[in-house]
Amino acid sequence: MKRVTMVDVAKSAGVSKSTVSQYLNKRFDYMGEETKLRIEQAIEKLGYQPNIVARSLKQKRTSTIGVIVANILHSFSTQVIRAIEDTCRDNDFHVIVCNADDDPVTEEKYIQMLLAKQVDGMIIFPTGGNLNLYHSMVQRNYSVVFVDRIIEGVNIDVFLLDNENASYLAVKHLAEHGHSRIGIVTPSLERKITPRIERINGFKLALNKFGLPLETGYIKSMDVDKLHVGLKEMFSLPVPPTALIASNDLSLYEVVKFAKESGIQIPSQLAVVGIDNVPFATVFEPSLSVFAQPAFEMGNKAAELLLKRIEHSDLVIEPQIHRFQPTLLAGKMPKNDNMLFF
Structure with missing residues (x-):
């Protein structure tokens, strides 16, 4: 034809x-x-x-961006991607989505692949393991934006939650319901991923602010598939916590699963607050309290800035850290003095 x-x-x-x-x-x-x-x-x-290829050659632009997500299993990540796609579609841009699976080697391969495909820019949830590559993109004035994670010493715009405030508000929420024995669980801190570090810091600051004890046994940080071991240790203590903060959606899932397997009733025996976008929190019975991230707004703003950088590559736009505030989606939580203790 x-x-x-x-x-x-x-x-x-x-x-x-x-x-x-x-x-x-x-x-x-x-x-x-x-x-x-x-x-x-x-x-x-x-x-x-x-003929998109011919047009790209003429305009020296592919009208395509790449999105490299650290772990696509997080509901927050998928919501951010959806917002990025919506914004790009409205501006006649295509999106290539890659999942680095929290692996710097995989991330590097995807960055190199996208550069080879001559995408006009990238939005990256960085693993933090490719400093030389990040620096080289900055030096070339390549359009790139980070989401969710700050990489120290790399001058790139970052869009992320006010993580310290999120965990501070979670402690405040529990303290207002009479809890003083508050624990927190988070995926491993070994690679110093920004949200995990900041949420632990906010947790400690909040305990100090409200005059609550800091029990090292109430803090568990390990790979998600091993969190059940840490939870078992925590609830084997002579005096276990009455409230628990799950620092992200995968941690919250592990807490709920552990409680069910251990016969611990939420919230009558254990108050639980999550930090992240957790679709199952509202359908859980009774519903769980979570401090949600404005994922769609973050993805939209990140995409808008990237497209602006692509369109006006000659402009000097000083990179910034863009912080967003969490929103409490309150579930059922009885006062501590009405709770059943172990």
């Missing part, structure tokens, strides 16, 4: 090829509504599909 060309569209619409080109590139400044309608009808009648 013969490929329909721009010349065919121009002939059918009774306009010049350059007018069709202006229409396809949305340059309507001097184009009448009747002309636009004729071109639109000609494109539909002929089934014309623009």
